[in-house]
Amino acid sequence: MNINLTLYGIIILVAISLKLILRKIKNRRKIALANRIPGPRGLSSIVELLSFSIQGPNKFLENLLNLHKKYGKSLFKVWILDDLIVSVTKPEEIGQVLTNTKLFKRSKHYSVFHESFSIGKGIFFTDNFDEWKHNRKLVSEGLKFSTLKSYMPIFYEEANALGKVLYEQRDQISHECEISKAVSRATMEIIGRTTLGIQFGGQKNSKNHLLENIEFLQEVWEHRIAYPWLLKPILFRLSSLKRAHDESQSSLFKWLDDYVYKKIANSKNIDPVEHDKEHKAEEPKTLIDILLDNNPPMSFNQLRSELATVIVGGQDTTAIANACIIFMLAHHQDVQNKVYQEMSRIFSSDDTNRSPTYGDLQQMGYLECVIKETLRLYSPGPIHAKHVDEEVTIGDTLIPADSTILIVIRHVHLNPELYPEPETFNPDNFLPEACQKRPPYSFIPFSAGFRNCIGIKYAMLELKIVISTLVRSYKFSPADKCPTPQNLRLKCLGTLKFVDGCYVKIESRT
Ligand code: HEM
Structure with missing residues (x-):
């Protein structure tokens, strides 16, 4: 018995040692190439890692930026246990990453979103280039310009409803209100109406089962990123959250x-001719209608995957963007006044309640600068990560296979060589003459290259209509609960999130 136990012990030890040796041999080239890349080494890499772990998720983005301040003058690497992460920081090198078809795959770190929201693989998650190309073309049909223009009345209607909700929710004495939840409900309503043609009623009712499920799944993914051991499926399965997650x-x-x-x-x-006639008379064609019109039809599985992808990709991002723009306007009265003046020029005093036309939106040049400047400082998705399948050269550096390339958008957007006084909110950074002076890939809130955001036009149209509609009727100013932009605490859990909500004061202009 004892001899048997000893034998088993020896076999296990030999097996573990062999595995370690094999891994070392397999990783020899990776380690050798990684050693040539600058970055924290030895003790300092352990210190960096420890400070990330000790300070937790609320400080993750801040710590990441500090790490980039130290090492990010050029491309650098960090090891997280076995994982090699290479951060690319210069615009020209970022361009090389984003336009390289070999770097098509997103990193494994995105799997947590996939587990919660994707049935099958929509365009965001697929690793198959041909499948992605085919389906991206089909989804783009549903987000093309003529379709988006037909969504403008929906954006306007929901923006008006949002204004009323914020105004009603304000504290009667201080006029303060927390805006992030209401804005998120509004963008959920917008995405529901434009992709599926349904109204959740989330702006009117605080209770909506469907909406609550979506919100709960978002909370679970944030929780798993915040407590990264829950990213391991086996540990997540053991947690109390898993059951509630699966039910939702x-x-x-x-x-x-x-x-x-x-x-x-x-x-x-339905006869397709009658169907088209009906649609012209009522609501515009939604994404699901357009995908269903496709010939040959998209499979059932693909259809629901693409719908889930667009809903998740388009809701949260526009919610944080809208909330941050309102916040920045509240804290920069001069900028808000200029936006209001622009609106007064476009909408004369006798048509204050008129829905904006596409021509009106084209005249909102200053508002566009404000939106872009807010996206520079508060990119809703501040980090990208690509999987390196085979060795690739970026700049002069050979990056080993089986590593991750990281792009921290916020670091690029805070580079003083690209933006003078980068921490200052200055919409003039996006005047045409200023943009011309910057190299390509220096403004990338929607990523860039072939796998960029498919919803850029949708997002810009929505943001312009929501913000212009709110500014036409309401005035925003700083709340005592968050008196300066420095008090606004943000964390990054996949997308940017407010740590303590987003407070402003709201007053009616009439
Ligand atoms: C301010 C709003 C938005 C921002 C900042 C934003 C940002 C981004 C970024 C950075 C990516 C690339 C992610 C990565 O490579 O890791 C992306 C991809 C994507 N976005 Fe957006 N997005 C916004 C709005 C939207 C909207 C409104 C939709 C849909 C209506 C949408 C749908 C998607 C989809 C489907 C992808 C995946 C594209 C692909 O892989 O081919 N996004 N977005």
């Missing part, structure tokens, strides 16, 4: 499945 997920997916089935059944029963 299956309820949401069942609802989406039933809805998509019904839509498919309806589309088969």
